[in-house]
Amino acid sequence: MTQKIVVLPVQDDRDNTPYEHAHETTVTTARGHGFDIVDPDDGEATAIIVVRMIDSAIIEDTLAANPKISWVQLPYAGVETFLPVARKYPHVTFTSAKGTYAPPVAEHALALTLALLRHLPERIRATSWGATFGSTLDGANVVIIGGGGIGEELVRLFSTWDTTITVVRRKSDPLDGADQTVTSEELNDVLPSADVVVIAAAATPETQHMFGREQFELMDDQAVLVNIARGSLVDTDALVTALAERKIRSAGLDVTDPEPLPDGHPLWEEPNCIITPHTADTPEMVIPLLDKRIVRNLEALAAGKTPDTLEGLVDVDAGY
Secondary structure (H helix, E strand, O other): OOOEEEEEOOOOOOOOOHHHHHHHHHHHHHHHOOOEEOOOOOOOOOEEEEOOOOOHHHHHHHHHHOOOOOEEEOOOOOOOOOHHHHHHOOOOEEEOOOOOOHHHHHHHHHHHHHHHHOOHHHHHHOOOOOOOOOOOOOOOEEEEEOOOHHHHHHHHHHOOOOOEEEEEEOOOOOOOOOOEEEEHHHHHHHOOOOOEEEEOOOOOOOOOOOEOHHHHHHOOOOOEEEEOOOHHHEOHHHHHHHHHOOOOOEEEEOOOOOOOOOOOOHHHHOOOEEEOOOOOOOHHHHHHHHHHHHHHHHHHHHOOOOHHHOOOEOOOOOOO
């Protein structure tokens, strides 16, 4: 049976963005392997490939109109907005881009970390020479929360320095390159000795506000916090208080809660905070990586592999 693939969103008026390239790559690769590209209301479609963020209702409508669909490829690593639809269709395999975007996101986390350790927030705002201070990653205790693709890449990058790396994840299976791996239940045990804490875990009901007042109280007042996961993992009010009261030295945030962070929010005025507008993985950086994931999955499908063997399988129960 010939696979019939719906590519979402359907692009009639092409805008000159990196997403156009993802759409073209998908269509060209699919047709090159003998697959048909069909409209969402075809009724006989067997797969959906999403090449940019869309309303999950569009995916749900397409699934409802095409009962033969067995595979949905999502464009991002974070899948929390799609989980309600995935749970309504348990016979459909969902794959995501998880792990694909790890290099640029981890690179951004490293950049924020180094900027905080060298007190760049203060120096960027400075209007006079000031004092000399700062610290190095050499000899630092680094705690990485999350053991997925980004966590793995962070371990590789931070290992460039003479660091001690602890990975906190759902399971205690050792992560290659880490000095120790502990479970989420042991997070509070490893925070007091941390010089750097990087949050790179998935957003799930279990991880919401996993970093709150209690965790900030446990941290050393010279420790730095970096969040490149999702804003919901950190209690924003607790972070504002921790920075104002100097419970921690500084914070680097690529994600916030709420997001976008409103003008006038206290974090904008915090001198020891760097905020980037969710730019650790811009389209220009990640679309080529998404293209490769889609191509590999299409090639596997063409080779007779089943959807449940493709890259980036979404664990609907775990939420990522």
